[in-house]
Amino acid sequence: MAERIPTMCLNCSTVCGMIAKVENGRILKLEGNPHDPNSRGKLCAKGQAAINMVEDPDRLLYPLRRVGQRGSGQWERISWDAAIAEISARLRRLRAEGRQTELMLQYGRDRTNGFLDRFADAFGTPNKLGHRGLCSLNKRMAIRASIGDTDWDTADFAESRYILNFGSNFYEAHQGHVGMLQRFAEAKRHGARMVTFDVRLSNTAAQSDEWIPIFPGTDGLVALAIGHVILRDDLQNTAFIHDWTNAPLEEWRAHYLRYTPEWAERESGVPANTIERIAHEFAAAAPCAATVSNRGTHAHRNGFYNEWAVVCLNALVGSIGERGGWGYIPGDVNKSAPQPSPLPPKPKSKTELSHPSEFPLVNELYPRAVSSTIYPYLAFGRANIDTMISYYVNAPMSWPEGPTFVRDVLLDEEIVPFHVAIDAFPSETVEVADIVLPDATFLEKWDLDARNSYDFRPYVGLRQPVVNPPGECKDIRDILIAIGKAVDEEMARFFPYENAEEFIREWAKAVPGGLDELKKTGVWVDENQPRHFRPYLQETGHRIGDPGIEVLKNGLVQLRENGTASAKVVGKLWRGKIVRGFATPDKRFQFKMPRLQQENLENDSEQNKEAYMYPSYVPIRAHSSLGENEYILTTFKWNVHTQSRTANQIWLTEIVGDNPCWIHPLTAVKFRIRHGETFCLKTLKTGSINSPTATASLHVTAHVTECIHPRALAISASFGHWKYGRTARGRGFNPNILIEANMDPIGGGQAWNDTVVRIESLQLEETLV
Numbered sequence: 142m143a144e145r146i147p148t149m150c151l152n153c154s155t156v157c158g159m160i161a162k163v164e165n166g167r168i169l170k171l172e173g174n175p176h177d178p179n180s181r182g183k184l185c186a187k188g189q190a191a192i193n194m195v196e197d198p199d200r201l202l203y204p205l206r207r208v209g210q211r212g213s214g215q216w217e218r219i220s221w222d223a224a225i226a227e228i229s230a231r232l233r234r235l236r237a238e239g240r241q242t243e244l245m246l247q248y249g250r251d252r253t254n255g256f257l258d259r260f261a262d263a264f265g266t267p268n269k270l271g272h273r274g275l276c277s278l279n280k281r282m283a284i285r286a287s288i289g290d291t292d293w294d295t296a297d298f299a300e301s302r303y304i305l306n307f308g309s310n311f312y313e314a315h316q317g318h319v320g321m322l323q324r325f326a327e328a329k330r331h332g333a334r335m336v337t338f339d340v341r342l343s344n345t346a347a348q349s350d351e352w353i354p355i356f357p358g359t360d361g362l363v364a365l366a367i368g369h370v371i372l373r374d375d376l377q378n379t380a381f382i383h384d385w386t387n388a389p390l391e392e393w394r395a396h397y398l399r400y401t402p403e404w405a406e407r408e409s410g411v412p413a414n415t416i417e418r419i420a421h422e423f424a425a426a427a428p429c430a431a432t433v434s435n436r437g438t439h440a441h442r443n444g445f446y447n448e449w450a451v452v453c454l455n456a457l458v459g460s461i462g463e464r465g466g467w468g469y470i471p472g473d474v475n476k477s478a479p480q481p482s483p484l485p486p487k488p489k490s491k492t493e494l495s496h497p498s499e500f501p502l503v504n505e506l507y508p509r510a511v512s513s514t515i516y517p518y519l520a521f522g523r524a525n526i527d528t529m530i531s532y533y534v535n536a537p538m539s540w541p542e543g544p545t546f547v548r549d550v551l552l553d554e555e556i557v558p559f560h561v562a563i564d565a566f567p568s569e570t571v572e573v574a575d576i577v578l579p580d581a582t583f584l585e586k587w588d589l590d591a592r593n594s595y596d597f598r599p600y601v602g603l604r605q606p607v608v609n610p611p612g613e614c615k616d617i618r619d620i621l622i623a624i625g626k627a628v629d630e631e632m633a634r635f636f637p638y639e640n641a642e643e644f645i646r647e648w649a650k651a652v653p654g655g656l657d658e659l660k661k662t663g664v665w666v667d668e669n670q671p672r673h674f675r676p677y678l679q680e681t682g683h684r685i686g687d688p689g690i691e692v693l694k695n696g697l698v699q700l701r702e703n704g705t706a707s708a709k710v711v712g713k714l715w716r717g718k719i720v721r722g723f724a725t726p727d728k729r730f731q732f733k734m735p736r737l738q739q740e741n742l743e744n745d746s747e748q749n750k751e752a753y754m755y756p757s758y759v760p761i762r763a764h765s766s767l768g769e770n771e772y773i774l775t776t777f778k779w780n781v782h783t784q785s786r787t788a789n790q791i792w793l794t795e796i797v798g799d800n801p802c803w804i805h806p807l808t809a810v811k812f813r814i815r816h817g818e819t820f821c822l823k824t825l826k827t828g829s830i831n832s833p834t835a836t837a838s839l840h841v842t843a844h845v846t847e848c849i850h851p852r853a854l855a856i857s858a859s860f861g862h863w864k865y866g867r868t869a870r871g872r873g874f875n876p877n878i879l880i881e882a883n884m885d886p887i888g889g890g891q892a893w894n895d896t897v898v899r900i901e902s903l904q905l906e907e908t909l910v
């Protein structure tokens with residue numbers, strides 16, 4: 142009889158609840174866990190194909206040490222004891238010499254939810270650096286800056302009536318995929334409508350009532366123009382603006398005045414009358430109206446402002462926190478299940494890697510998150526490291542100029558003297574490592590995990606081994622516990638656990654029934670909490686007249702503890718009650734951030750500088766003077782692949798095994814490129830960060846389709862491996878050869894969808910010859 146073991150998927154970051162049917166130590170089938178409040182018993186194709194990941198014939202099985210030159214592919218098998226001894230000796234020396242900041246821990250899909258922090262903090266390095274800046278940083282920055290409570294939105298799709306989608310492909314990707322699309326599909330059956338702005342006809346656009354192709358990087362301007370119409374025609378929610386935003390209605394009006402639908406049409410190509418209509422429809426559906434957005438909107442040089450402008454639409458119509466509106470609920474599992482002590486203190490040191498000086502707002506709101514700077518800074522001496530530990534990350538594939546510049550940096554032993562890769566597959570990161578440690582895959586390891594719940598109640602899910610890892614693979618926690626114990630006694634204090642399971646058992650004590658209960662159900666939902674609507678109106682429990690409670694002139698309520706001089710703001714007075722408000726300094730939604738006038742804004746007169754303290758449109762300079770043969774290269778996620786890491790999962794690669802370049806028929810005809818033919822993309826790099834000006838070029842195959850904006854091209858980032866495994870290797874193209882490190886100066890996020898490319902037809906060249 143097959144056993145049914147609940148766990149959590151990690152084939153993408155949506156982390157759906159999963160049940161593994163296991164017999165004789167092999168997985169027969171992966172299904173959804175109906176107890177998961179987000180995914181409610183459903184998995185996507187990637188989740189079901191994760192069996193391929195476990196049984197991947199190319200998996201790493203043993204610790205390895207490089208014997209030839211770095212990158213030469215020559216390895217010897219070593220024991221775990223030898224590997225741990227070598228790594229810990231190096232780390233011990235760094236600590237003894239006070240060189241803690243010379244350890245850089247580089248990670249990608251880390252769902253240990255705190256264990257990597259424990260390791261970096263215990264060691265004493267601030268350089269725990271993820272892929273956040275490549276992923277969602279601009280969006281998270283804008284949300285955190287405007288509401289403070291969390292960095293992620295959770296629209297109440299189930300009860301929505303109207304969804305305005307700016308560049309999210311949640312039918313195929315997005316961090317909430319399965320939970321979002323199920324609920325929107327339900328709402329749609331009850332008459333809800335969705336309008337999608339995308340440069341491509343994604344499957345989300347296809348499932349919408351309207352697809353509006355948009356010129357890349359102009360979503361923010363369209364959102365501002367929608368706001369213009371709402372305010373001009375007096376369709377806003379005046380009470381919300383008055384009570385809950387940090388600027389009066391007149392100030393909103395004055396700012397939005399300049400963003401006319403006609404201007405938006407000129408820049409974005411979205412007809413002014415469409416903008417007018419959408420504004421009316423959105424406002425009429427409020428409060429059951431919400432925006433959703435993602436990398437289409439924010440993965441640009443002006444991404445922070447674009448996202449902020451989109452979020453403000455919800456404030457304008459007062460749909461924030463409402464049923465059917467734009468909600469928010471923290472998705473961090475540590476809020477429900479705090480980390481077990483002893484916890485190491487956070488290191489006080491800062492480096493240019495953890496806190497790059499050009500990004501003051503990011504360093505304040507989201508330290509350690511600007512990713513694109515890492516390799517240029519290492520290469521050009523702005524940062525100095527001795528040891529790099531890479532975990533679940535593939536920088537030579539995923540970073541801007543990964544296969545070229547980043548790979549070269551990683552090959553250079555002067556820049557990266559010692560590199561340990563903790564991976565499950567022979568990746569392009571493993572290629573450039575000195576020591577390789579084989580990790581267990583997510584179906585063989587332990588975590589507590591959760592996301593923002595589309596059911597609006599916090600929950601805790603369990604990831605547990607459903608089969609034993611093959612060879613000598615070990616759970617990342619076991620690896621870090623072993624290294625932590627071996628470095629020195631002081632560090633070992635924070636790793637008083639026998640193994641990963643013991644740590645999780647301790648952690649899970651925060652949940653009723655603990656680990657034993659979680660092992661059976663896979664998930665615990667905090668049913669005692671009210672569903673998280675209107676969180677800012679929740680009463681704090683304080684009353685006027687309570688000892689120490691003081692209401693200030695601006696409505697803020699502060700508490701002065703018995704006899705102490707310092708007071709803490711605990712909420713805001715609203716209609717006679719003390720409520721939580723937003724987690725910003727003045728407890729309101731931020732429509733104005735005066736400090737942004739001072740930040741490094743690219744252009745413009747003094748007059749415009751003032752406008753930049755509000756959500757604004759910052760034109761992308763490189764796009765303003767596009768030559769006739771120049772196009773904007775965008776990239777996207779395929780529904781059956783996650784980043785490039787599923788490319789060796791054969792069921793998925795049988796469905797999509799290539800990444801041709803989407804090109805509009807008008808463009809194709811102009812360059813005489815036919816469907817399926819190879820053509821060349823070229824960029825002139827500006828050298829803004831990676832010094833010398835240089836060109837890059839890439840041969841791609843054409844996917845000629847009307848489903849793309851005529852001035853845009855699109856390539857998925859799923860392929861282009863030169864290592865990784867027999868199924869993945871040699872398929873498709875890596876667009877990151879063309880894309881240079883280019884960050885939003887405010888939000889710090891990588892501008893993936895801004896690259897200007899020239900098309901060169903190989904056919905035309907041949908005819909000319």
Ligand SMILES: Nc1nc2c(c(=O)[nH]1)N[C@H]1C(S)=C(S)[C@@H](COP(=O)(O)OP(=O)(O)OC[C@H]3O[C@@H](n4cnc5c(=O)[nH]c(N)nc54)[C@H](O)[C@@H]3O)O[C@H]1N2
Binds near residue numbers: 785
């Ligand atoms: N052009 C372009 N580039 C992009 C994007 C894009 O859309 N376009 N997307 C960006 C985004 S959103 C992100 S989040 C980043 C992601 O970039 P990464 O963080 O590099 O990607 P991940 O898929 O999270 O991690 C990939 C690597 O983890 C390793 N791995 C896989 N399974 C395991 C495991 O079980 N254990 C361990 N230890 N390692 C494992 C493999 O080497 C795999 O290649 O890429 C960014 N890069």
Ligand SMILES: Nc1nc2c(c(=O)[nH]1)N[C@H]1C(S)=C(S)[C@@H](COP(=O)(O)OP(=O)(O)OC[C@H]3O[C@@H](n4cnc5c(=O)[nH]c(N)nc54)[C@H](O)[C@@H]3O)O[C@H]1N2
Binds near residue numbers: 276435778
């Ligand atoms: N299947 C799958 N699911 C995933 C992932 C995956 O790799 N594969 N990765 C996970 C991760 S780490 C992330 S960050 C999320 C990403 O989730 P999403 O952001 O939803 O996915 P993307 O494909 O990166 O980008 C969304 C859309 O933006 C469009 N776009 C590009 N430029 C513009 C523009 O200027 N304006 C507009 N309006 N649209 C534009 C693209 O065509 C694409 O359809 O997905 C998560 N889920």
Ligand code: SF4
Binds near residue numbers: 154187
């Ligand atoms: S969306 Fe698919 S791949 Fe992502 S966690 Fe859910 S089932 Fe797994």
Ligand SMILES: [Mo]
Binds near residue numbers: 276
């Ligand atoms: Mo991402």
